[in-house]
Amino acid sequence: MVGPQRDTQPASERLVVIDASVRTARSAHTLGCHTVFVQRPGAPVHELVDDFSGYYNVDFTGETFEGFVLEVLRPLAPTAVVSLSDDGVLPAALANSLLGTPGTQADVLRRLTAGAVSGEADGTGEWSAYTFSEAGAHRWVALLDEGTQPTLLEHVVPERRLTSGEYDAVEAALTGFLDAAGLENGPARIRLRSRDGEVRVLGAAPTAGTDEEAELVRRLTGFDLVRASLGRALEIADDATSPARAQEGATR
Amino acid sequence: MTKTTALFINNHPYANFDRGGTHILPSSEIGIHMVARQRVHGGVSGFADHPLDHVALCDADEEDRWREICEWTLRNHPISRVIAVHERAVLLAAEMRSKFGLAGMDLETATRFRDKVRMKETVRSAGAAAVPDFAALDSVEDLERVDWSTGRKVIKSRWGLAAKDLYIVESLEEARRIVGGLDLSGSHYEVEEFVRGQIYHCDSVVLDGRIVFRSVGKYLADPASYSPGSIFGTVLVGEGELHRRITALNAEVLAALGIQDGTTHLELFHTEADELVFCEVAGRPPGGTIPPVIQAQYGFNIVETQIRIDAGLDISLGSAPEPVDGGGTSGFIAFYPGSGDAQGIDADRLAALGVVEHITHSGAGNGRGGVRHSTDFLDSYVVRAPDDEALLHRIARVKDEYRR
Numbered sequence: 001m002v003g004p005q006r007d008t009q010p011a012s013e014r015l016v017v018i019d020a021s022v023r024t025a026r027s028a029h030t031l032g033c034h035t036v037f038v039q040r041p042g043a044p045v046h047e048l049v050d051d052f053s054g055y056y057n058v059d060f061t062g063e064t065f066e067g068f069v070l071e072v073l074r075p076l077a078p079t080a081v082v083s084l085s086d087d088g089v090l091p092a093a094l095a096n097s098l099l100g101t102p103g104t105q106a107d108v109l110r111r112l113t114a115g116a117v118s119g120e121a122d123g124t125g126e127w128s129a130y131t132f133s134e135a136g137a138h139r140w141v142a143l144l145d146e147g148t149q150p151t152l153l154e155h156v157v158p159e160r161r162l163t164s165g166e167y168d169a170v171e172a173a174l175t176g177f178l179d180a181a182g183l184e185n186g187p188a189r190i191r192l193r194s195r196d197g198e199v200r201v202l203g204a205a206p207t208a209g210t211d212e213e214a215e216l217v218r219r220l221t222g223f224d225l226v227r228a229s230l231g232r233a234l235e236i237a238d239d240a241t242s243p244a245r246a247q248e249g250a251t252r
Numbered sequence: 253m254t255k256t257t258a259l260f261i262n263n264h265p266y267a268n269f270d271r272g273g274t275h276i277l278p279s280s281e282i283g284i285h286m287v288a289r290q291r292v293h294g295g296v297s298g299f300a301d302h303p304l305d306h307v308a309l310c311d312a313d314e315e316d317r318w319r320e321i322c323e324w325t326l327r328n329h330p331i332s333r334v335i336a337v338h339e340r341a342v343l344l345a346a347e348m349r350s351k352f353g354l355a356g357m358d359l360e361t362a363t364r365f366r367d368k369v370r371m372k373e374t375v376r377s378a379g380a381a382a383v384p385d386f387a388a389l390d391s392v393e394d395l396e397r398v399d400w401s402t403g404r405k406v407i408k409s410r411w412g413l414a415a416k417d418l419y420i421v422e423s424l425e426e427a428r429r430i431v432g433g434l435d436l437s438g439s440h441y442e443v444e445e446f447v448r449g450q451i452y453h454c455d456s457v458v459l460d461g462r463i464v465f466r467s468v469g470k471y472l473a474d475p476a477s478y479s480p481g482s483i484f485g486t487v488l489v490g491e492g493e494l495h496r497r498i499t500a501l502n503a504e505v506l507a508a509l510g511i512q513d514g515t516t517h518l519e520l521f522h523t524e525a526d527e528l529v530f531c532e533v534a535g536r537p538p539g540g541t542i543p544p545v546i547q548a549q550y551g552f553n554i555v556e557t558q559i560r561i562d563a564g565l566d567i568s569l570g571s572a573p574e575p576v577d578g579g580g581t582s583g584f585i586a587f588y589p590g591s592g593d594a595q596g597i598d599a600d601r602l603a604a605l606g607v608v609e610h611i612t613h614s615g616a617g618n619g620r621g622g623v624r625h626s627t628d629f630l631d632s633y634v635v636r637a638p639d640d641e642a643l644l645h646r647i648a649r650v651k652d653e654y655r656r
Contacts, residue, residue, distance in 0.1 A: 042303075045307045046299040050291065053309065054309055055308060068324055
């Protein structure tokens with residue numbers, strides 16, 4: 001299930017996006033919520049915002065970011081804070097932790113990015129797998145050869161790209177890796193190598209890949225990793241504030 | 253030498269700072285952190301042509317959000333100056349200067365230039381100018397203490413701008429009816445005597461407490477009378493007895509209110525009895541099309557002057573006090589939305605009419621045929637002429653051709 005079809009979302013929801021690309025920003029504008037962008041100094045504000053977006057240029061990797069979250073973002077009462085960039089995911093996790101908004105926690109992100117087995121990458125037989133997780137269920141969306149520009153469905157859809165045996169082996173490796181990291185929601189881009197029937201995870205990032213990769217995946221598979229990721233951030237915020245969950249409290 | 257960095261609290265569309273291809277923000281001389289309105293209000297209009305590295309966009313109506321990002325920015329960046337040119341930004345800028353000990357107009361002074369009750373109390377107690385009777389309007393009972401035997405009164409926001417939130421009432425009964433629809437909590441309103449007379453304005457540049465430039469203008473209409481299809485405008489007033497009296501009153505008022513550095517926009521009445529009566533004064537440059545008129549006449553941009561003063565930079569006043577080109581006079585005529593099928597004026601006719609600048613405002617009006625405030629112009633035309641009579645004649649021709 002893709003899920004994040006939120007065109008009728010009430011505009012009372014406010015999504016903070018850290019380090020958005022222009023493509024990510026445009027996708028956020030389709031969700032029907034208020035958007036707030038937190039960007040590095042010098043970002044092209046005019047290409048990122050819509051008519052009612054909030055916007056801030058802040059060094060979100062610096063020491064002052066925590067104060068910014070508490071003094072500037074908290075009064076905005078954001079529904080969710082999310083990032084799809086390598087540099088933005090940890091600041092987003094920090095913001096969620098400080099604000100009590102749901103999202104992938106920093107220790108999960110660290111395990112995800114640090115949990116790959118070591119092994120030199122030589123480019124041969126190496127792939128990037130793109131996954132999307134919802135409530136701990138992992139969907140394997142696409143598989144791209146490293147350094148190539150596929151143009152056909154058969155090049156990116158895992159079931160068509162791999163033999164049944166290869167598929168099972170890679171899926172098991174991906175699931176094991178994501179479960180071990182503890183990723184419950186959101187995208188992951190996982191570099192892996194399959195050689196002699198053995199699958200190794202070489203590295204991972206909790207993102208949808210580059211804009212070009214995400215667009216390629218969307219075009220060839222129909223699954224929009226960026227929109228799904230942003231929409232999922234709002235959905236889990238909704239879940240967290242439902243009556244049943246509210247009793248558990250959100251005191252972080 | 254380390255470059256100065258300034259916080260720019262901006263309520264204008266960003267494109268307003270591009271004047272005929274010249275960008276009047278001194279972004280090459282200082283670092284600028286801009287806090288502005290959202291895109292719908294033009295916060296980043298024209299931004300690609302003049303980008304800034306540090307920008308924050310906030311909801312125009314959520315002043316606390318502006319305050320929070322301003323304070324955070326000032327706490328976390330080496331900023332020594334605060335720039336503000338819009339009335340809605342002036343008070344917050346002053347609050348920030350006072351809170352962080354920065355140079356420029358402080359909160360106490362800015363409040364005297366904004367709160368129309370504090371302003372008139374100060375002017376009256378200093379004997380700086382004749383002031384209409386006035387009183388704070390914090391409850392319906394306050395209306396009972398007003399002398400209604402003298403006739404018409406004005407109820408208006410103490411903190412308002414551009415003649416918004418202003419009501420003219422003829423009687424206590426009418427006043428009660430108006431006040432019944434207002435939220436009087438928070439000391440936001442005043443009631444004052446209605447003054448009949450021609451309204452003039454006097455615009456100044458002040459450095460070290462000394463007025464280094466002043467210009468007097470005569471409005472073509474009451475700023476409070478804006479309505480769909482109507483006109484507004486001003487013509488500059490040349491040196492002479494009235495000019496001398498107005499500038500003297502202006503000097504007394506500015507001294508009483510205690511401005512050290514900045515620009516001001518004062519309005520006053522000239523009554524049929526030849527009295528000058530203070531109306532109000534703002535601690536910022538004039539709005540609407542007055543800055544282009546001053547620029548046409550004297551060769552400097554008074555908005556840029558305010559920005560440079562706030563930024564601690566040197567200023568140039570062009571040819572002032574003498575007009576550019578050695579003489580002549582200037583004014584403007586502006587048309588509010590709602591002129592029916594008015595077609596405007598062909599560009600090739602402008603020079604013949606003495607028009608030196610035509611400013612169109614694509615976002616004018618409230619979208620329902622109404623006018624939002626006194627400077628909500630659809631089209632405005634800056635006109636130059638050799639003398640006062642020719643200026644009025646040319647403005648009349650512009651008016652005729654616009655509606656033809």
